[in-house]
Amino acid sequence: MATGAKSFTFLLISSLFLVSCFCAKGAQNPVPIVNGLSWTFYDYSCPKAESIIRKQLKKVFKNDIGQAAGLLRLHFHDCFVQGCDGSVLLDGSASGPSEQDAPPNLTLREKAFEIINDLRERVHKECGRVVSCADIVAIAARDSVYLSGGPDYDIPLGRRDGLNFATQNATLANLPPPTANASTILRSLATKKFDATDVVALSGGHTIGLSHCSSFTGRLYPTQDPTMDKAFANDLKGICPTINSTGTTVLDIRTPNKFDNKYYVDLMNRQGLFTSDQDLYSYNKTRDIVTSFAEDESLFFEKFVVAMIKMSQLSVLTGNQGEIRANCSVRNSDNSYLVSVVEEDLETKSELR
Numbered sequence: 455m456a457t458g459a460k461s462f463t464f465l466l467i468s469s470l471f472l473v474s475c476f477c478a479k480g481a482q483n484p485v486p487i488v489n490g491l492s493w494t495f496y497d498y499s500c501p502k503a504e505s506i507i508r509k510q511l512k513k514v515f516k517n518d519i520g521q522a523a524g525l526l527r528l529h530f531h532d533c534f535v536q537g538c539d540g541s542v543l544l545d546g547s548a549s550g551p552s553e554q555d556a557p558p559n560l561t562l563r564e565k566a567f568e569i570i571n572d573l574r575e576r577v578h579k580e581c582g583r584v585v586s587c588a589d590i591v592a593i594a595a596r597d598s599v600y601l602s603g604g605p606d607y608d609i610p611l612g613r614r615d616g617l618n619f620a621t622q623n624a625t626l627a628n629l630p631p632p633t634a635n636a637s638t639i640l641r642s643l644a645t646k647k648f649d650a651t652d653v654v655a656l657s658g659g660h661t662i663g664l665s666h667c668s669s670f671t672g673r674l675y676p677t678q679d680p681t682m683d684k685a686f687a688n689d690l691k692g693i694c695p696t697i698n699s700t701g702t703t704v705l706d707i708r709t710p711n712k713f714d715n716k717y718y719v720d721l722m723n724r725q726g727l728f729t730s731d732q733d734l735y736s737y738n739k740t741r742d743i744v745t746s747f748a749e750d751e752s753l754f755f756e757k758f759v760v761a762m763i764k765m766s767q768l769s770v771l772t773g774n775q776g777e778i779r780a781n782c783s784v785r786n787s788d789n790s791y792l793v794s795v796v797e798e799d800l801e802t803k804s805e806l807r
């Protein structure tokens with residue numbers, strides 16, 4: 455009886471404590487968090503995880519700010535295909551840089567994978583095999599937004615790494631093509647519980663980064679998309695002289711490396727690169743949202759944060775589902791180094807939180 459009462463009191467106190475932690479971290483985020491994730495997940499097991507990642511990314515971006523876009527898109531692809539489980543990182547994944555069959559519009563930057571593996575090594579050197587690759591990708595995407603000039607915000611942590619990558623078919627089925635119109639994009643993202651505001655806000659990820667010609671030359675040849683500004687189209691034709699050109703260009707012509715609301719100003723000036731971008735301004739259910747973000751950057755940032763926290767929780771693995779990968783590119787059972795080093799010890803260490 456006494457023990458029961460004691461542990462009840464303990465439970466009460468610890469849940470009060472948890473509630474107060476919740477209010478401190480993540481309080482500004484009006485997004486419900488899924489069971490198993492937490493704002494304070496590594497506070498005991500790896501308190502420096504987030505600061506190690508941010509410090510290293512500052513260095514990386516000082517050298518090449520373009521890598522921020524690669525990391526942001528990596529998280530988007532991870533989450534949309536089979537959930538934010540780090541499966542996009544596994545060798546053989548359809549989005550991997552080594553995937554020769556994948557169209558270039560699908561392939562992610564090779565360097566993004568290297569950066570994640572390097573961060574994984576730094577974090578595990580400090581804490582042991584405790585922080586998942588999926589969480590590292592989520593934190594890196596958040597830092598990419600902030601370090602490019604965007605909002606800073608907390609994300610819930612505690613994702614586990616998946617054991618299998620998605621097939622190429624599943625990958626294509628979950629990533630809408632840039633040729634899609636706004637109503638198709640809205641319908642596709644509604645299956646993941648994103649509303650029109652979320653869709654317009656998430657598309658604002660295109661305020662940084664690059665695209666291959668093949669992702670938009672269908673708007674130039676054989677006939678020019680009438681919704682595209684003529685001078686803009688002529689510039690693009692210079693960069694991509696044929697429908698099969700292999701060049702690249704920036705997604706946001708005004709401020710290509712800055713995370714700001716200029717992407718929406720581009721759309722209002724008919725300078726959106728993809729049909730999926732420009733049509734957000736043509737379509738009457740999204741047009742006013744585009745205008746409101748172009749006029750008010752802090753409104754865009756607020757809605758972007760909400761949508762990103764939603765995205766970062768899509769079909770996550772938690773608790774003892776999946777694993778914590780020792781190498782983000784391979785699952786542990788395929789990792790000959792790990793298997794020879796006695797898996798048990800490392801698992802135990804990772805459970806100590």
Ligand code: HEM
Nearest residue numbers: 523524527530559630631632656659663664665666669730
């Ligand atoms: C809504 C549907 C979306 C479509 C159709 C789409 C399509 C694309 C395409 C075709 C590219 C260029 C790929 C290439 O040719 O190299 C691209 C790049 C990019 N996308 Fe998206 N995207 C979408 C949503 C998102 C979301 C939700 C984010 C993040 C919040 C995002 C962030 C990026 C970034 C940062 C790049 C540049 C990557 C780099 O420079 O390496 N996209 N997207």
Ligand SMILES: *[C@@H]1O[C@H](CO)[C@@H](O)[C@H](O)[C@H]1NC(C)=O
Nearest residue numbers: 620621622623624625626627
């Ligand atoms: C993948 O999709 C293609 C074309 O839609 C289809 O022919 C093929 O059978 C699919 N493969 C699998 C494994 O589902």
Ligand SMILES: *[C@@H]1O[C@H](CO)[C@@H](O)[C@H](O)[C@H]1NC(C)=O
Nearest residue numbers: 557559560626629630631632
């Ligand atoms: C990429 O381009 C191919 C055609 O080359 C298209 O079938 C596919 O839907 C596009 N996917 C994305 C995500 O852009």
Ligand SMILES: *[C@@H]1O[C@H](CO)[C@@H](O)[C@H](O)[C@H]1NC(C)=O
Nearest residue numbers: 633634635636637638639737
């Ligand atoms: C959007 O694209 C879909 C699929 O190609 C098409 O059926 C639909 O009519 C288009 N909607 C608009 C408003 O253009």
Ligand SMILES: *[C@@H]1O[C@H](CO)[C@@H](O)[C@H](O)[C@H]1NC(C)=O
Nearest residue numbers: 671675676695696697698699
């Ligand atoms: C582009 O590539 C396609 C398929 O490879 C080919 O049929 C077409 O002739 C090419 N067009 C140009 C303008 O090079």
Ligand SMILES: *[C@@H]1O[C@H](CO)[C@@H](O)[C@H](O)[C@H]1NC(C)=O
Nearest residue numbers: 637736737738739740741742
């Ligand atoms: C949006 O456009 C559709 C047809 O293109 C029309 O039926 C609808 O009434 C319009 N809605 C608004 C809010 O303007």
Ligand SMILES: *[C@@H]1O[C@H](CO)[C@@H](O)[C@H](O)[C@H]1NC(C)=O
Nearest residue numbers: 545571575781782783784791
């Ligand atoms: C991680 O796995 C990849 C693929 O097997 C391998 O090339 C790489 O060397 C490994 N990295 C480390 C640090 O063991």
